[in-house]
Structure formats: structure tokens, C-alpha cells
Amino acid sequence: MDYKLRECSLNDLEFILNLKTLGMKWYIEKIYGWDYEIQKQLTLNELNKNLKDMKIIVVDGQDVGITTFSENNDYYEVGLIVVHPDYQNKGIASSILREYIKIATNNKKRIIIKTYKENPAQKLYARLGFNVYKIDETHIYLEIIFN
Numbered sequence: 001m002d003y004k005l006r007e008c009s010l011n012d013l014e015f016i017l018n019l020k021t022l023g024m025k026w027y028i029e030k031i032y033g034w035d036y037e038i039q040k041q042l043t044l045n046e047l048n049k050n051l052k053d054m055k056i057i058v059v060d061g062q063d064v065g066i067t068t069f070s071e072n073n074d075y076y077e078v079g080l081i082v083v084h085p086d087y088q089n090k091g092i093a094s095s096i097l098r099e100y101i102k103i104a105t106n107n108k109k110r111i112i113i114k115t116y117k118e119n120p121a122q123k124l125y126a127r128l129g130f131n132v133y134k135i136d137e138t139h140i141y142l143e144i145i146f147n
């Protein structure tokens with residue numbers, strides 16, 4: 001499915017919160033408990049801190065998801081990737097992640113992503129070549145290394 005990425009702004013706060021409610025509430029609830037106002041504040045903090053790395057996923061002019069990709073000294077990190085349920089399983093996240101992996105490959109930098117232990121998303125990450133390098137009580141941490 002064709003998609004575009006557009007710059008994110010503070011006006012996207014409600015959209016992102018809705019996506020988090022639809023896609024992430026089930027596990028945030030299990031790990032930390034779900035409080036909408038706390039999530040709103042955390043998302044606002046994230047927007048203020050990482051705005052340049054956050055992109056809205058757009059299909060046919062419709063906002064359908066959010067992705068965060070940041071470059072650090074010696075690695076890249078996929079921070080957030082959420083696709084609206086109506087647009088899931090159409091290959092959007094795979095395609096975006098392949099682009100990120102390509103950037104990391106070209107720059108010969110490690111790329112990392114983490115997810116909740118019970119999140120089926122880890123199958124997708126494994127399929128794209130990510131390997132587990134750490135597991136803690138709640139999360140599984142995956143990487144691709146290029147050297």
C-alpha cells in the first residue's frame with residue numbers, strides 16, 4: 001500500500017493519543033496501568049522533545065499512523081511505530097522499517113527497536129532481520145548490526 005510520511009506537529013497530539021489508545025493501551029495497561037491524562041502528558045513531552053524525528057503516516061490524504069526514527073552517535077532507534085487498525089496488515093510498517101534498515105545499512109550503524117514481550121509485532125521485526133539482544137521483565141530489545 002502506498003503511503004507518505006509528513007512532518008509531525010503539536011496539533012497531532014489528539015491523533016497520536018487516539019492511535020496509542022487503539023494500538024498500545026492493551027499493553028501499557030498491563031505494564032504501567034493506563035491513565036489517559038498521564039499518557040497525554042507523556043505524549044506531549046515526547047512531541048516537545050522529539051518532534052523532528054516523529055512522522056505521521058499518510059495514505060490517500062488520510063493520517064493513518066505515527067513513526068519515530070532517531071539517529072544517535074553510533075546507532076539508529078525506531079522509537080514508535082503505530083498503524084491505525086483499519087490500515088494494519090497491509091505492509092505499511094514493513095515498508096517503513098525496511099527504509100529505516102536501508103538507512104542504517106548505508107551508514108553502517110546499528111539499528112534498535114524494543115517492544116512489549118507479548119506484542120506480536122516482534123514477529124514482524126524478526127522477519128525483517130532484527131535479532132534479540134536483551135530481554136527484561138517487560139520488554140524485548142532487538143537489533144540489526146552491520147559490522
Ligand SMILES: CC(C)(COP(=O)(O)OP(=O)(O)OC[C@H]1O[C@@H](n2cnc3c(N)ncnc32)[C@H](O)[C@@H]1OP(=O)(O)O)[C@@H](O)C(=O)NCCC(=O)NCCS
Pocket residue numbers: 022023024081082083084087088089090091092093094095114115116119120121122123124
Ligand atoms: C505493529 C504494527 C505497527 C504493524 O503495522 P502493519 O502495517 O500492520 O504491519 P505489516 O502489515 O507490515 O506487517 C504485519 C505484521 O504485523 C504484526 N501485527 C499484526 N497485527 C498486529 C497488532 N495488532 N499488534 C502488533 N503487531 C501486529 C504481525 O507480526 C504481522 O505479521 P503476521 O502477518 O505474520 O502476523 C501494527 O500492528 C500496530 O500499530 N500495532 C499496534 C501498536 C504496536 O504494537 N506498535 C509496535 C510497538 S513496538
